[in-house]
Amino acid sequence: MxxxxxxxxxxxxxxxxxxxxxxxxxxxxxxxxxxxxxxxxxxxxxxxxxxxxxxxxxxxxxxxxxxxxxxxxxxxxxxxxxxxxxxxxxxxxxxxxxxxxxxxxxxxxxxxxxxxxxxxxxxxxxxxxxxxxxxxxxxxxxxxxxxxxxxxxxxxxxxxxxxxxxxAGTGAKMKLVTNLVLGLNRAALAEGLALAESLDLNLEQTLAVMRACPAYSRIMDTKGERMIHGDFAPDARLSQHLKDVRLIVETGQQAGLPMPLSAAHRAVLEAAEAAGWGERDNSAIIQALRAPVTRPVEP
Missing domain, CATH: 3.40.50.720 (NAD(P)-binding Rossmann-like Domain)
Incomplete structure (x- = not known):
């Protein structure tokens, strides 16, 4: 410093x-x-x-x-x-x-x-x-x-x-590019952990394996344990990232790009926000990707 x-x-x-x-x-x-x-x-x-x-x-x-x-x-x-x-x-x-x-x-x-x-x-x-x-x-x-x-x-x-x-303005452009990749890394991690959970794999071991193999990304170090343990106290709010992703999609489409991955990411974040996770940490995106809880049918 x-x-x-x-x-x-x-x-x-x-x-x-x-x-x-x-x-x-x-x-x-x-x-x-x-x-x-x-x-x-x-x-x-x-x-x-x-x-x-x-x-x-x-x-x-x-x-x-x-x-x-x-x-x-x-x-x-x-x-x-x-x-x-x-x-x-x-x-x-x-x-x-x-x-x-x-x-x-x-x-x-x-x-x-x-x-x-x-x-x-x-x-x-x-x-x-x-x-x-x-x-x-x-x-x-x-x-x-x-x-x-x-x-x-x-x-x-x-x-x-x-x-x-x-x-001036290029800092904002660069942030949209980096946030696109960062956000998709986080969404991919969440979907991977959700799949492991649905297959009854040990999530701690799953995270350790991903960290040790080419699937690794630094987002695993900051968000992996949070997703596994449901620690969604906000470091960066999900709704704030949704605002960024909407801007990413809009900016990309204005530039003539289809933006299919970011559009899908936006839809998942919107589902998480609609479910009440908007003010929680952006790692709560996993809540919109987990298998829905099956409720017993009342007789």
């Missing part, structure tokens, strides 16, 4: 959910001061307990911080927050948007901010909140190369590697 060169340099953070709170923990541990905003008072208090300072208004964050991280559900919320900063945003600031959003509106937002002299980086993150807390995520950053270099200390504090992917 690289500590900031100036003691207690203050980083703004808007959005203190699963990912945002994990960012805050990493930044505070790395020697930064954190001024964070969230509409939920409990999340602001949680930041205070970590050693940061929580505020209720995004404008206050923009007013006091030269670099501001956004950790929000979609590009729509990001645009709303930027609009709320009108009159407070100033030339020379850098907005680091970690939101997984539609690449076109993301690039457009960069243009809106550039007109005010503000630099926008779409710094998408590959990994869960638990992996953020361990510093094990990868960042894919689109936007101005000089601003990317200027934020190297922040990126090094949050994750293990950061890639500059090109112009």
């Amino acid at each position: 690289i500590a900031p060169s100036a003691p207690a340099a203050t980083i703004g953070l808007i959005g203190l959910g699963l990912m945002g709170s994990a960012f805050a923990g990493r930044l505070l541990a790395g020697g930064f001061a954190v001024l964070g905003c969230d509409i939920d008072p409990a999340k602001r208090e949680a930041l205070n307990a970590l050693g940061g300072r929580g505020v209720a208004r995004a404008q206050e964050v923009f007013q006091h911080c030269d670099r501001v991280i956004l950790s929000l559900p979609s590009h729509r919320e990001a645009a709303q927050v930027i609009a709320a900063g009108d009159g407070v945003l100033r030339p020379g600031q850098i907005v680091i948007d970690t939101t997984t959003g539609d690449p076109e509106p993301t690039a457009a937002l960069a243009g809106v901010l550039a007109a005010r002299g503000v630099t926008y980086l779409d710094a998408t993150v590959s990994g869960s909140s638990a992996q953020v807390r361990g510093g094990a995520v990868t960042l894919m950053v689109g936007g101005n190369a000089a601003a990317f270099a200027q934020c190297a200390d922040v990126f090094a504090c949050i994750g293990r590697q950061a890639f500059h992917t090109g112009a």
Whole structure:
């Protein structure tokens, strides 16, 4: 981890959910001061307990911080927050948007901010909140190369590697590509374990065999035990990934691709959400792939 060169340099953070709170923990541990905003008072208090300072208004964050991280559900919320900063945003600031959003509106937002002299980086993150807390995520950053270099200390504090992917919007594009493959790996693991379960195989041994053979993927290390033991406390919510998969399918089809695997993945996630698993961890996708419970017929 690289500590900031100036003691207690203050980083703004808007959005203190699963990912945002994990960012805050990493930044505070790395020697930064954190001024964070969230509409939920409990999340602001949680930041205070970590050693940061929580505020209720995004404008206050923009007013006091030269670099501001956004950790929000979609590009729509990001645009709303930027609009709320009108009159407070100033030339020379850098907005680091970690939101997984539609690449076109993301690039457009960069243009809106550039007109005010503000630099926008779409710094998408590959990994869960638990992996953020361990510093094990990868960042894919689109936007101005000089601003990317200027934020190297922040990126090094949050994750293990950061890639500059090109112009603004390319970070969002890269995130859709990586999320497509990651999500299908997770869905394949869930379906494989569901099949093993239906064949009365020992699931712990099944997972061990898959880890030892060419079927292995790193998702087995983060989600395998969770699927086996039903540990669905959220590191990354299923509904949030469903939002991403819908965007993946839409973006791919706009590019002229059929996207059959992602379309099937979307349908499974929608079934899991309809069954009440949306707010649980995305490993709960296995619940939509398990054999239905056979209920005895009443006489």
